[in-house]
Amino acid sequence: MSGFIDLSAALRARMQAFRQRNDPPPWSPLSTPVSESTLALLCSNAYMTEAGHRVGPGEHECRFRTIPTEAHRSEPAASHAGGPDLARMEDERLLPVLDRARLLVQSGRAGRLSPRLLSLSGAVMAPSRAIEETRRLAASQLADDQVDVVLLVPT
Amino acid sequence: MSLVATELERHGLPTVAIRFKRKAAETLPPRALLAQFRHGFPDDPPNDPGRLLSMMEAALSLLEDADNGPALRAFEPADSSA
Numbered sequence: 001m002s003g004f005i006d007l008s009a010a011l012r013a014r015m016q017a018f019r020q021r022n023d024p025p026p027w028s029p030l031s032t033p034v035s036e037s038t039l040a041l042l043c044s045n046a047y048m049t050e051a052g053h054r055v056g057p058g059e060h061e062c063r064f065r066t067i068p069t070e071a072h073r074s075e076p077a078a079s080h081a082g083g084p085d086l087a088r089m090e091d092e093r094l095l096p097v098l099d100r101a102r103l104l105v106q107s108g109r110a111g112r113l114s115p116r117l118l119s120l121s122g123a124v125m126a127p128s129r130a131i132e133e134t135r136r137l138a139a140s141q142l143a144d145d146q147v148d149v150v151l152l153v154p155t
Numbered sequence: 156m157s158l159v160a161t162e163l164e165r166h167g168l169p170t171v172a173i174r175f176k177r178k179a180a181e182t183l184p185p186r187a188l189l190a191q192f193r194h195g196f197p198d199d200p201p202n203d204p205g206r207l208l209s210m211m212e213a214a215l216s217l218l219e220d221a222d223n224g225p226a227l228r229a230f231e232p233a234d235s236s237a
Contacts, residue, residue, distance in 0.1 A: 004166065024183050024224070025161050026162075028164045028185075044156050052189070096207055109212060131158065135162060135166065138166040142163075148168075149171070149215075150170040151173075152173065154173060155157065
């Protein structure tokens with residue numbers, strides 16, 4: 001994928017119309033030093049074929065996928081709406097990030113890694129839906145995993 | 156990503172995002188590390204295994220340093236020859 005300019009004009013216009021501005025944005029201070037915190041990873045993914053067609057969970061949809069950080073590989077057929085091939089591609093892109101996060105924990109830079117990694121794929125065409133899903137995750141998975149900080153990494 | 160980070164912050168979860176587009180980074184995320192890499196290629200290039208780790212470390216440092224409000228910082232890679 002080369003960039004935003006490769007998307008259709010109609011799609012770019014819709015995405016720009018949805019751009020939200022918070023003045024100032026919500027902000028939460030650290031309550032625990034990072035070296036003692038549970039760190040959660042949230043990775044974004046986007047795929048384009050050589051012909052320039054976007055592939056993913058559904059046209060103009062964004063989806064969250066949960067991947068156990070202890071497993072070397074997830075179960076792609078069961079966990080990805082785009083199918084097993086796309087899931088394998090996504091997992092391979094996530095592995096370097098997961099590997100570096102483990103190094104951060106091993107070196108003491110971060111306290112511990114959350115048992116579940118979040119992968120976000122697709123285009124956020126319906127912000128309200130993405131917001132609602134984020135709220136659900138914050139209240140459930142992230143709370144259950146006792147996450148203290150979230151690191152968002154593009155892949 | 157910024158939308159998700161903002162919503163997480165609203166729920167009391169500190170976040171920091173690695174971004175590669177300044178325009179996108181300046182819109183929303185409470186803390187953003189702006190790194191220079193080609194869209195779709197954020198991971199380490201050949202023979203440079205430390206760059207991604209450095210970016211993640213720098214992002215965590217930004218999380219610790221930005222203790223009084225939103226922040227945008229440019230990632231400055233150290234010499235990766237080590």
